[in-house]
Every structure is written in C-alpha cells, then in structure tokens.
Amino acid sequence: MISVAAIEPEVLLGVDSEIERLRRRDPDALTAVITRHQYRLYRYLLRVVRDPAAAEDLFQQTWLKVFEKIRQYDPARSFETWLFSVARHLAIDHLRRKQPESLDEPRAGGTRAADLVAADGPSALEQLLESERANLVLATLQELPAIYREVLTLRFEEEMKLEEIADVTETPLGTVKSRLRRSLLALRESIAASPRGRP
C-alpha cells in the first residue's frame, strides 16, 4: 500500500497539476485521477454497500459528482478525503433507499461493549493460519453494520489517519475513535462466535 510519506515530492507536484487540469475539465487529467484512486475507491464502496453492481454504479456517480463539483474543491483539503466524502454521501443515499441500514447509526441489534467482556479469548484466533485468518476476517467484516465496516475499511485497508477519517465521515475525532473501538470489539466477537473462529 502506497503511503503519502513514500511519494516523492515530484510525484506530489504531478498530482497537484492533475487536479488543476481536472479543474479546467481536461479529460486526460480525469483519466489519470481516476486511475490513481480507482482501486481504493471501489474497495471502499464495495465494503460499505456489499454489492458489486451497486458499488460500480456508485463509483461512476462519485466521479460524475467530482467532475461536476471540482471547482468547489478546496485545494487546502486532501483530494482523497474529499473524494471519499463525496462517495460516502452517495453510499448513504443508496443504503437509505435500498436497505434499512445507515452510516449514521449502528443497528438496533448492534453489539454493546458490555456484551463483549466475556468474549472468547485470543486462543481461538491464534490457532488459524494467516491466510484463513484474512478470509475469515473479511467474511465476518461483511456481516457487521455498515458504520463499522466503513471505519474499519478506512483505517486498516485505506490506512487513513483518524483525522482523515473524521474529515471523510464529517464527524468529530472522538466519534471516530469510539466507532473504531466498537467496530473492533464487534468484529472480534463475531469472529469468536463463528464456527471457523472456534478451535
């Protein structure tokens, strides 16, 4: 995974010029920017909506919106967080239309921290092979509420800082930390409760 810190300054300048050309509605800049972000954006949408067809449509809608509103983009803000926040708004609308699920509130049946105190210990997970562990974690992730899937994807898969997650989700930093904590608790409990998660 490429991190911003590993990118050379010349590359960053190139990214900035791409954004500037995109603001001037240069189609070649559009192709370059989409290419740069397509995998991560698609993965984020897929994790949130859990439907490849919907994720693809939202992917296209996101870039339509970005191209339409690029002149409103503030260059002082990270383009990536702005891009993901646009995608998030579209995903929220999709989830509200298609599923009784929200990125604003956890499900009514969501796990409470108090319920997890007596969860299985680490010995069940330690016994799994690394590849099976990843598959299990991913499969279990899909069963969590959207609000948990989102924060886990942004933190661990997209490797966003907490401040960036707060920017994307338009929530305070404390809320991000709270959601991150609850989501990991829920994921751990779900893994321990799954048949594959037991020794």
Add this chain to the structure above:
Amino acid sequence: MSEHEAIRTLLPLAAAGALGAEEQRGLESHLRDCNLCAAELQTYQLIGQALARTPLPPLPERLLERTRARILRQEAARFERRWSDMILACLMLFGWTVTLTVWLLWRVMTGGGGLLDFSLRSMAMWLGGTTLLAWLTAGAAAILLGPGRGLVRRYL
C-alpha cells in the same frame, strides 16, 4: 472502573494505532504485568493485520473506460443545454432589436410625429406586434440554426 478494566477498553484503539502518547505509556506500563491484556491486545493486532492484508478486490471490466465515457456524455449534455440557453437569449435579443429598429424606421418614414409621441392604444398595438414578431424571428432562427447544433454534438 479499575485500571485493568480501563486498559481493556483501550486495547482495540491500541491495535488500531489510535492512542495518544500518554495513553500509550499507561498501556505499556500495564502490559508489563498483565498477560491477559497482552494476549487480548495481540488478538486485536492480528485482526488489524488481517484487515490490512486483505487483497484489493478486482475492478469490474473496463470500469475506467465506462466511467470516463459516462462523464463525457454528461459534459456534452450540459454543454448542449448551456448552448441552447445562450442561443435562445441571443435570438430574443436579436428579435427585439429587429422589431425596435423596424418600428423606428416606420415612424420616421411615415412621418408619425415624434419618436416618443404615442397613445396608449398604439402602445398596446406596438407591444403586441413586436412581441409576435420577436417570437417569430427567434423561432425561425432556431430552426435555421438547428442543424448547427448537430454539428456541435458530433464534434464533441
């Protein structure tokens, strides 16, 4: 809440690298003496590592090309709408200019008195006539310019 319970609540955030410096120091101090918390932290870290190592899902076929094409179609439609609005505004302005000019010439050629000398009845007739003429002019020009829009569309 005991120190142990307080530290347990921090373990998920510790695995996510989300603790502040002071919290991290408190955690490390506690872990030196608590194997239970150390083991639980390792569990969360394994979960986090597994999440970080999930492979990127494959993109749908030609997603980039289809997305680009959809955007360009939208841009073309938007351009056409703005072009149509601009043409309509110009035609209206043209129509009014023509009718005003015709009215002025008519007054001058027929010796109809001062240019600003008119009655309410003639004013109403003038407004009605010029409005009709303006719309007819604009409509005729729009029809004549219609094929030009097709040329613009093909160019885009």
